[in-house]
Amino acid sequence: MAEELLPWLYLFNRGEDTQAYHRFGAHQVAPGQWRFVVWAPHAQALAIVGDFSAWQPLPLTAVEETGVWQGTFEAAAGQLYKVQITTGSGETLEKIDPFAFAFERKPGTAARLVAELDYEWRDRKWLAHRQQSRAYDQPLNIYELHLGSFKRHDDGSYLTYLEAIDEVLPYVKKMGYTHIELMPLMEHLLDASWGYQLMGYYAPTSRFGAPAEFQAFVDAAHRLGLGVIMDWVPGHFIRNTDTLAQFDGTPTFEYQDPHRADNVRWGTWNFDLGKTQVQSFLISSAMFWLQVYHLDGLRVDAVSNMLYMDYDAGKEHDRNQTGGRENLEGIAFLRRLNTEVFAAHPDVLMIAEESSDFPQVSAPVDAGGLGFNYKWNMGWMNDTLRYFSLDPSVRLAHPELLTFSWVYMHNEQFILPFSHDEVVHGKKSLMHKMPGDRYNQFANLRTMMVWQMTFPGKKLLFMGSEWGQFLEWRDWSQLEWRDLADPLNAAMQQFTATLNKLYRRTSSLWARDHSPAGIQITIGDSNQYLSYIRWGKGQDFLVVALNLMPEERQHFIVPVPRSGTYTVVLNTESYHFGGTWRRLQRTLRTRGVPAGDQPDSVEVVLPAMGALLIEQR
Template identity: 45%
Template sequence: MIAVSPTDFEIYLFHEGSLYKSYELFGAHVIKQDGMVGTRFCVWAPHAREVRLVGSFNEWNGTNFHLIKVSDQGVWTIFIPENLEGHLYKYEIITKDGNVLLKSDPYAFYSELRPHTASIVYNMKGYRWKDQAWKRKKQRKRIYENPLFIYELHFGSWKKKADGSFYTYQEMADELIPYVLEHGFTHIELLPLVEHPLDRSWGYQGTGYYSATSRYGTPHDLMHFIDRCHQAGIGVILDWVPGHFCKDAHGLYMFDGAPTYEYANIQDRENYIWGTANFDLGRPEVRSFLISNALFWMEYFHVDGFRVDAVANMLYWPNSDVPYKNTYAVEFFQKLNETVFAYDPNILMIAEDSTDWPRVTAPTYDGGLGFNYKWNMGWMNDILTYMETPPEQRKYVHHKVTFSLLYAYSENFILPFSHDEVVHGKKSLLNKMPGSYEEKFAQLRLLYGYLLAHPGKKLLFMGGEFAQFDEWKDLEQLDWMLFDFDMHHNMNHYMKQLLKCYKRYSPLYELDHSPEGFEWIDVHNAEQSVFSFIRRGKKENDLLVIVCNFTNKTYHNYKVGVPLFTTYREILNSDAAEFGGWGNVNTKRVAAINEPFHGKPYHVRMTIPPFGISILRPVKKRGERKKNEEEKMHRHVIGRRAR
């Protein structure tokens, strides 16, 4: 229960850096105590000479609304004996120099629609969640051994109404959820939804870390959206930016006339590339603010994970000619991850880190940063460089494909084709592919197939699933009219089948983070740019044979070494006519020949499609299939008896 006055213990923990639910102390809270209803406001302004409360309830005149300083380190509070829910407000801060600043509440739960900037008194309680089944399922799941294919999207430009306006959180539930289910993605990842003044910052330059942006509705509307996702079996990950914030006058920057949330040293504070200010990660009150913010989104919005933005920018001090480790950031990440995993052991904490910092996904007790996933930026850069190389020259950059397997198990990786790769003149994934119109599509199908087959979890930015030709246009919706064109429609069909294949066959995900899950068959065929390898599941002989051809040549009777003396069935071929390909597929089963090849005891002869990927699965013998069916029936009967 929130008291009329902050407790000494709350204030102590906040200044110590360990008040991890500081949103219960700070901000505006309507409270009932001893039969009295009122609204308590609390703010941290350590350098202020005076703080007043102004808003729609006092005609923006703070003369008689002075906050009381209850901490020598700058905690101020005021209690108004009336329910101010729905009212606008700001803090009028008198600096040491006598300047007057009008600031939004750093802990506001709701904010005015841009371009207005006032905070709004809002009651976060009252929404009745219906995602209990999802939460139970999540507790049982072993995330490392299950499929994880994330659909990344920007809420404001995925789809827009005919008049160009945004869909609301509630309306988007009806539009987006069926689409995600139809394709088979396991999670969605939303670009930042914190309140931000400029649409084109995509939420990465925030002012209201506790305010779900009012562009699309109220906080309860966002709860409804996430609840609907969970009820449909879709996880929700938020892009989260604890490294830096925007410098608009009403926000966190120089909050009380001096560096408060940001570093005092200008070289550490200023993020010149983005025009933002870096959070002072060494300041205890800032740690309380940021770690509490993660718990806030988990508690009130039931989010399933965070993609932590710009980790590299935090691990190293900015504006330095040489990389210089920021120990404050290391301590912050470790404490952040320890805290969120204590709250929810199944949370996804994903580091967007482009450096070779070691042990990002190792536990903190073992010296790691404590994340459980890291974006594999190296793999992404290498494979896109390889794909943009003309096919006849790919033999000279063969290592761009092979290098990732040298470090694939050093961290728990997610393989990302994110928004960063299809904006600012980088071209769409389809348009990165060289060659003719048909060859572009063939190579993109191959690229997606290789993404599927490579160890690691997966992420794809919106529009990639139907091969958007233009790069992302953040002020417009996706080019949905492309579904009227056969090649884009076929690509979308291919993606759906790819995801079905991914979720159906356990070797594609069970041992993503273990060397036992991958084995090269032929890694040296640079001349033909053909790669073959095995993906294995946990069960003995549960495996897939994968062959990728990165040139436009078709090979018939191509020899590939295989581990089992059986027949193999092609379960996926990116060159199938139904996907827009030329139809070079293996329609019949291919039988293993009792002759060693590629260092394997047997081999098969098969058709290798141009710019294509072929996935083969060993066919179980009839007796083995019958035994498996009998075992399954026996387990079913025993299970029924037990119930």
């Protein structure tokens, strides 16, 4: 057995094993026989304890000088186990298996034996389509979802993965989204961490069911035509002493330097991203979710924390060996991660949740970038929410909150996010951020969503925002579905679905998202109105006109690039969407008069605090 393991362990120790889950952890090697392989380089002795040994230690054997221990024992699928470690100082610890495929329900931390992850997939058509598509020139409209609080049973218990197939997927499909983004579903103990303080980097959380049931959820999503992205957290991990922390009695997964290891901001430990075995562990985890669970992408959490040595509290003056503030091993790790992922899966999404101005996050590694294909546009998000939360009279002094984003909108390949982070911890829901009375709050929200949908970049919206939920998001209870008994909330939901479907069918809103030629600003020097043209491939285009003030504008002139007949395809003030207009402008004919550097123009009534989307017939 040692001879069989040695070539792989050589690669693992060099940081070059990108599928370590095939060898580490617990694997059934024959009926009733399980092989256990654990990395604990500074341990004095290792054993497995579990149901199958009456929780008495079954010793593992060191594999030469590799830091790895292994043994084969009789056991059965479904039984629980832990790793017993005797440290160099003689202390005995019970730890999780870092490569476990499943765990018992919280608050327990024992791993559960999983016989196989050989699910019979039926998503071949989806995967073939994904391989033939380029994400950059396709629609990408993501519904961000926390599975534990989307819906719950009457007794407050969670939906299972299988129940979510019927409760979540048809709704997301009906609303017109292209993808679901799941907040982390890897095993974690603390509900209030929302899954961002992890212990199981290879195990879907047992809260909602078994691994095969999560595979069935992803499979069902694909067969409905929905992509599935999951948040993934390679920067830091939970502190609990029976998990990865001080795994073999010494810093094993975290930095040796306690100052660097300590993540004050989140109360966690930082991974040592320069350690080769940690690189194998984490890159293999990313590969695992893409290969075994057929995920369409990973949204990598807290990238800034991996890019900068001075990002965390108490580290404001930390510097690298060259005197800079960049975390050189973190940068190297991210480049290596993306290189390996795209070499194996060139058709997936690797999305950076990165809040700084670090350059070339979404540029290829061979061009000096980090290698992600998308970055969240946090600057656009912050400025947009600040602008729309202002009273209209105050907005007049702050047009830059909207127009500044034009300066850098093509610096990266962006996703425009209104995420969970913006509707929690006293920040108010999107609806509650809007100024004015209830009617004006909805009018503002509709116009802000048009701004998001027509601005260059892909889209993301957190659950509940689509109908204007007034309460902040609460992870401990389901969304306020009863809101939909209110006509304004129901109309807002209908508006979002209509806008989403218009986005999907209008190629000019996504085909040239990442090209300066994809947008032409025709009225941008006013602090009350905006107009611009979104260009698709060829001669496809859509004209956008926004009124950012609460007064209707009669005889408003909108520049257009061609003469002829136009149609208003969306008016945010339609009665059907909760507005006041029962008679809508439909057909517009050009005036034969140039405007805003365009050869022609149309005259419209621009609704108060509203938006028009205009297409040429």
